[in-house]
Amino acid sequence: MQYLDDVICAWMTNLDNMIPPLIADMKTSTKKNRFDLVTNVDKQIQNQFENFLNEHFPTHYLLGEEKNNQFIHEDIEHLWIMDPIDGTANLVKQQEDYCIILAYFVNGEPSLSYIYDYPRGVLYKAIKGQGAFANGQPLLEPKSLALQDAIVSFNPQVINIETVQMLLASSFSYRLIGACGLDSIRVIKGQFGAHVNTNPKPWDIAAQFLFAEELGLKMTNLTGQPINHLQAGPFIISNPSCHQEVLDILNSHGGYQK
Ligand code: NAP
Numbered sequence: 001m002q003y004l005d006d007v008i009c010a011w012m013t014n015l016d017n018m019i020p021p022l023i024a025d026m027k028t029s030t031k032k033n034r035f036d037l038v039t040n041v042d043k044q045i046q047n048q049f050e051n052f053l054n055e056h057f058p059t060h061y062l063l064g065e066e067k068n069n070q071f072i073h074e075d076i077e078h079l080w081i082m083d084p085i086d087g088t089a090n091l092v093k094q095q096e097d098y099c100i101i102l103a104y105f106v107n108g109e110p111s112l113s114y115i116y117d118y119p120r121g122v123l124y125k126a127i128k129g130q131g132a133f134a135n136g137q138p139l140l141e142p143k144s145l146a147l148q149d150a151i152v153s154f155n156p157q158v159i160n161i162e163t164v165q166m167l168l169a170s171s172f173s174y175r176l177i178g179a180c181g182l183d184s185i186r187v188i189k190g191q192f193g194a195h196v197n198t199n200p201k202p203w204d205i206a207a208q209f210l211f212a213e214e215l216g217l218k219m220t221n222l223t224g225q226p227i228n229h230l231q232a233g234p235f236i237i238s239n240p241s242c243h244q245e246v247l248d249i250l251n252s253h254g255g256y257q258k
């Protein structure tokens with residue numbers, strides 16, 4: 001595992017040379033609707049990683065946002081899941097607050113995880129059984145955060161207004177960065193109490209499993225059950241001290257759905 005971590009960290013470092021010219025010549029197009037953006041940066045990063053895997057680890061498979069994933073199934077021994085740019089709208093509109101999410105599963109077990117906050121130059125990683133790190137420095141388990149003292153993060157566009165108001169009234173405050181990986185990092189670092197995404201895809205949350213496991217956080221669906229890494233779906237990553245309270249609010253009065 002150490003060898004694999006070393007080569008992935010080297011690959012990530014290489015992004016520092018690759019990304020600036022791609023951004024300088026950024027081309028944006030839309031996918032399902034005018035808010036669903038993709039750029040040459042997303043596509044090139046994922047292509048580069050897929051080529052790297054094919055060359056160095058030909059028995060490994062990649063599940064990625066910008067590719068056809070029809071051959072991915074539960075029984076793959078070596079699986080990587082990548083969101084080449086998480087927060088593409090932020091990249092296009094602000095050139096800030098986006099990240100690269102990458103996670104490695106061995107027979108379905110989260111084994112290595114990376115969230116690269118490229119604009120800030122911080123590589124977060126988690127290694128199974130060894131903990132989590134920010135640019136090589138160990139991350140500590142976040143201190144216990146009660147909901148009334150916690151900042152919470154969610155997309156208010158997709159949650160009914162009564163539930164949004166209850167969350168605001170019960171927490172200390174609200175912030176949304178707009179990149180699932182970076183909103184999750186705030187929870188991982190103990191800055192936010194919880195981040196909720198009601199409909200993420202596997203690549204939005206792939207790395208969070210192992211950070212949560214290594215740092216004593218809760219990562220579940222919105223009824224408190226485990227999430228399947230190939231199916232994803234409703235998701236919360238939370239400080240253990242406010243997890244249940246956030247779920248109770250989301251599920252009260254007929255639920256959070258609009
Ligand atoms: P955004 O800036 O496009 O995205 C914010 C974060 O959510 C990013 O991590 C993004 O990943 C991810 N995301 C993008 N589309 C999503 C979707 N349909 N469902 C769940 N996560 C998604 O967000 P926005 O401009 O506020 O919204 C864009 C669209 O996504 C809207 O239709 C919004 O309702 C929906 N959305 C839903 C949720 C949710 O909790 N259900 C959360 C965020 C956004 P990429 O940058 O890799 O695409």
Ligand code: CA
Nearest residue numbers: 083086087204
């Ligand atoms: Ca994403």
Ligand code: CA
Nearest residue numbers: 065083085086
């Ligand atoms: Ca993406």
